[in-house]
Amino acid sequence: MAELPGPYNCPxxxxxxxPKSQDDWSKEDIVQLLEYMEKSIPSNERRTFKTTQSxxxxxxxxxxxxxxxxxxxxxxxISYNLRKFCTLKExxxxxxxxxxxxxxxxxxxKHPDLPKRPLTAYLCFFKEMRPQYIQKHPKMSNQxxxxxxxxxxxxxxxxLKLKYSQDFQKEKQEFQExxxxxxxxxxxxxQNSRKPDVPKGSRSKCQRSFRKMCKK
DNA sequence: CGGCGCCCATGTAGTAAAAG
DNA sequence: CTTTTACTACATGGGCGCCG
Numbered sequence: 001m002a003e004l005p006g007p008y009n010c011p012x013x014x015x016x017x018x019p020k021s022q023d024d025w026s027k028e029d030i031v032q033l034l035e036y037m038e039k040s041i042p043s044n045e046r047r048t049f050k051t052t053q054s055x056x057x058x059x060x061x062x063x064x065x066x067x068x069x070x071x072x073x074x075x076x077x078i079s080y081n082l083r084k085f086c087t088l089k090e091x092x093x094x095x096x097x098x099x100x101x102x103x104x105x106x107x108x109x110k111h112p113d114l115p116k117r118p119l120t121a122y123l124c125f126f127k128e129m130r131p132q133y134i135q136k137h138p139k140m141s142n143q144x145x146x147x148x149x150x151x152x153x154x155x156x157x158x159x160l161k162l163k164y165s166q167d168f169q170k171e172k173q174e175f176q177e178x179x180x181x182x183x184x185x186x187x188x189x190x191q192n193s194r195k196p197d198v199p200k201g202s203r204s205k206c207q208r209s210f211r212k213m214c215k216k
Numbered sequence: 217c218g219g220c221g222c223c224c225a226t227g228t229a230g231t232a233a234a235a236g
Numbered sequence: 237c238t239t240t241t242a243c244t245a246c247a248t249g250g251g252c253g254c255c256g
Contacts, residue, residue: 117225122247127227134228142229146245153247172249217256224251228244235240 025074029064033071036061053079111186115178118171121164125153 025033040060041052053075058068066074119127126149133145133152140148153161 117249119226120248123225123227126246130228141231141245143245146228150246168249220253220255222251222253225249226247231243233240233242236238 025066029066030074030078032063033061033066033074036063036071037075111182113182113185115175115182118168118175121161121168122150122153124164124167125149125156 037056040056056072058072060068061071062068063071126146129149129152130145133140133149137145137148
């Protein structure tokens with residue numbers, strides 16, 4: 001704990017190592033440096049920037065009179081300044097958003113193979129009838145159309161509703177079969193189709209009632 | 217462990233807001 | 237400025253937390 005690791009984590013050292021504007025980098029040179037760096041990393045790289053950064057072969061980045069070592073130092077200077085722009089306050093704000101809205105966080109991506117939940121009876125009806133109602137009421141907004149269609153759905157004869165819900169039941173079975181397959185193929189990913197990366201119990205009762213209050 | 221109740225996911229497309 | 241994303245209306249099955 002007593003000794004700090006290399007210059008990456010030690011801004012004060014970095015400032016001493018990199019006196020300001022002592023070098024001869026033009027704007028164009030920096031653009032070129034960044035382009036060479038970009039080219040040097042694999043396109044499918046998924047590791048953290050620190051990991052990748054430590055693996056960069058600076059001799060390959062080197063160009064003109066700028067040696068690999070010079071390039072590396074310049075990059076450290078640039079990236080250090082960049083990190084100053086991202087304040088702790090901003091990071092905390094982003095963390096807050098992620099806590100409250102895990103599914104909407106920037107890096108939240110659904111697995112591409114994750115089966116889609118089947119449409120409920122109402123949504124099937126909605127999907128099927130919407131085009132006709134668009135023609136009937138060309139000037140209606142989507143919100144208004146939704147209202148009309150929900151009215152229509154309520155008026156629908158029981159027989160038709162039954163047909164829609166039977167379709168739903170059938171699709172539900174298929175969905176469950178697909179989910180079984182999905183879980184077999186991706187055992188490391190969750191038991192739950194809904195929120196793959198939300199740990200159980202992450203939503204507290206307080207959070208719920210708070211949201212409820214906000215809604216009203 | 218059963219049952220209640222909250223909240224999410226699901227379809228659409230225009231629009232508003234945010235990001236790039 | 238352009239592109240992307242979230243929200244809006246609606247019904248409803250189902251996952252899950254919580255309480256007794």
